[in-house]
Amino acid sequence: MSLPKFEYIKAQTIGEAAALAAETGDKGMVMAGGTDIIPLLKDRVKLPGYIIDLKGVPGLRQLEYTEESGLKVGALTTLREIETSAVVKSKLPAVAAAAHYVASTQVRCRGTMVGNICNASPSADTACILLVMNAAVQTAQAGGAGRVIPLSGFFKGVKQTTLEPGELVTEINIPALKSGEGSAYFKFAVRKAMDLAIIGAAVWVKMDGGRIADCRIAVGGANTTPFRAAAAEKQLIGREYGESLLAEAAATASKECRAISDVRASAEYRVDMVRVFTKRAFKEALGNLKA
Amino acid sequence: MKRVIRFNLNGEDIEAYAPENMTILDFLRKEMHLTGTKRGCEEGECGACTIMLDGKPIAACLMLAVEADGHSVVTIEGIMRGGRLHPVQQEFIDKWALQCGFCTPGMILSAIALLEHNPQPSEYEIRDAIAGNLCRCTGYAKIVEAIASAAEVLRKGA
Ligand code: FES
Ligand code: FES
Numbered sequence A: 001m002s003l004p005k006f007e008y009i010k011a012q013t014i015g016e017a018a019a020l021a022a023e024t025g026d027k028g029m030v031m032a033g034g035t036d037i038i039p040l041l042k043d044r045v046k047l048p049g050y051i052i053d054l055k056g057v058p059g060l061r062q063l064e065y066t067e068e069s070g071l072k073v074g075a076l077t078t079l080r081e082i083e084t085s086a087v088v089k090s091k092l093p094a095v096a097a098a099a100h101y102v103a104s105t106q107v108r109c110r111g112t113m114v115g116n117i118c119n120a121s122p123s124a125d126t127a128c129i130l131l132v133m134n135a136a137v138q139t140a141q142a143g144g145a146g147r148v149i150p151l152s153g154f155f156k157g158v159k160q161t162t163l164e165p166g167e168l169v170t171e172i173n174i175p176a177l178k179s180g181e182g183s184a185y186f187k188f189a190v191r192k193a194m195d196l197a198i199i200g201a202a203v204w205v206k207m208d209g210g211r212i213a214d215c216r217i218a219v220g221g222a223n224t225t226p227f228r229a230a231a232a233e234k235q236l237i238g239r240e241y242g243e244s245l246l247a248e249a250a251a252t253a254s255k256e257c258r259a260i261s262d263v264r265a266s267a268e269y270r271v272d273m274v275r276v277f278t279k280r281a282f283k284e285a286l287g288n289l290k291a
Numbered sequence B: 001m002k003r004v005i006r007f008n009l010n011g012e013d014i015e016a017y018a019p020e021n022m023t024i025l026d027f028l029r030k031e032m033h034l035t036g037t038k039r040g041c042e043e044g045e046c047g048a049c050t051i052m053l054d055g056k057p058i059a060a061c062l063m064l065a066v067e068a069d070g071h072s073v074v075t076i077e078g079i080m081r082g083g084r085l086h087p088v089q090q091e092f093i094d095k096w097a098l099q100c101g102f103c104t105p106g107m108i109l110s111a112i113a114l115l116e117h118n119p120q121p122s123e124y125e126i127r128d129a130i131a132g133n134l135c136r137c138t139g140y141a142k143i144v145e146a147i148a149s150a151a152e153v154l155r156k157g158a
Helices: A014-027 A037-042 A079-084 A086-091 A093-101 A113-118 A127-132 A230-236 A243-256 A267-286 B024-031 B087-094 B104-117 B123-129 B141-155
Strands: A007-010 A028-031 A050-053 A063-066 A070-074 A136-141 A148-150 A155-157 A167-174 A181-188 A199-208 A211-220 B002-009 B012-019 B050-053 B056-059 B072-074
Touching: A014 A028, A014 A050, A014 A136, A014 A167, A063 A086, A070 A113, A079 A086, A079 A093, A079 A113, A086 A093, A093 A127, A093 A181, A093 A199, A113 A127, A113 A167, A127 A181, A127 A199, A127 A211, A181 A267, A199 A267, A211 A230, A211 A243, A211 A267, A230 A243, A243 A267, B012 B024, B050 B104, B056 B104, B087 B104, B087 B141, B104 B123, B104 B141, B123 B141
Parallel strands: A007 A050, A028 A050, B002 B072
Antiparallel strands: A063 A070, A070 A167, A136 A148, A136 A167, A181 A199, A199 A211, B002 B012, B050 B056, B050 B072
16 A cells, blocks of 8 residues: 655654644644554545654653652653553553553554544543543644643544644643542453454542542443543442442443444444443452552 | 655665655565565554564554654564574474464564563563464464563573
8 A cells, every 4th residue: 555645744843843733734644653644644534745743853752750740641652651661550550551452562662642542533542541530631832832631622523633723732641549549441342452442441430438439430432432421420429339339320321322333343232331341440440549 | 755764774774765655664675675574454453564663563564764764673684693593583483383474574573572671471471462463374372382482592592
């Protein structure tokens, strides 16, 4: 498969990249790892005149953790760097696990977490865990200061985000887990590698003894965008944890999704798997509470 | 348009012209005539095109040739040591870990990338490292065995 004609531009600063993106508009495509973009080009799904490569921009490879500000993931930080990082594995194990679920080692050594969410696939493996962790992205804009967009306001539809033309994500900020909090992500797919999720479910929970002080549940792969199961969360918050309560809430979560049927699974099956995997993710998060 | 790229290919510094819209996979095969890197699915699914970029395994079909500028690339043609097969290659032969051989260069590079940072991998770690390499012939058991025994050979300092 050949690639269509385009001009390759290696931006040297984030300002230059944003200005180029604004100037080229629909004709420009911003590239970090390239693992999502190159197949789109080969299949002629996109025919941009310009590829704006970010890899020459310094300062976008950070992977820094502090207890106060949590984890900062730069636009060029690869999924492989995240999943193998000792600090991510110990402080935010569910984030490392979600990164590991993406595709294969070869893809994760190039592909980035920022690219994974900017591509906005309904089954993006990192989206659910970022949603429940209340992560936010920092953007840069041509001729502007950039803004902070919470993940809850980032996905607009299949392959669509709320980024404006000429706006680029420079980093993702993921809050740290505090004492009594835990999180987990489970992906359900037919194969372990290189497969898209039939569904994925992520849970963040804050316990106060046996009581669920707060929780967030996100489901991916079922609807056009990853979504929060708000009714299920409401059922759980403030209640004493128990198997039957969780079973009820998981059933609610499955009712909240407008699953699609495709080659990977029927809508009915997806809905039922949302129930099963919400439960599993919740239990895993409970088993992972920070001391 | 073509651009000048300078990078290290199998231990040698090279300078070449690369079309902007060409993958490193096609560049290696068509311009460098290094056909050991195989062209399979061309969309990152099969691992036949695996090469090492700065020591990490990557899918050559998902990278532009111009992106190699300033980096180091190792292909299956660049892993022999002093005229002898790399222990991973030798073990693939000795353990019958290949049949048609199409997946083999990619498998071997994934294995070498694993063993370079994890000299004593568990079976799970081996399977995880080659999860992005499809083999239609062997059923994988022999490949996993070959990688495990290459790890042992390397640990003994072959
Ligand atoms: S040819 Fe590159 S992964 Fe299949
Ligand atoms: S030996 Fe034939 S594909 Fe692996």
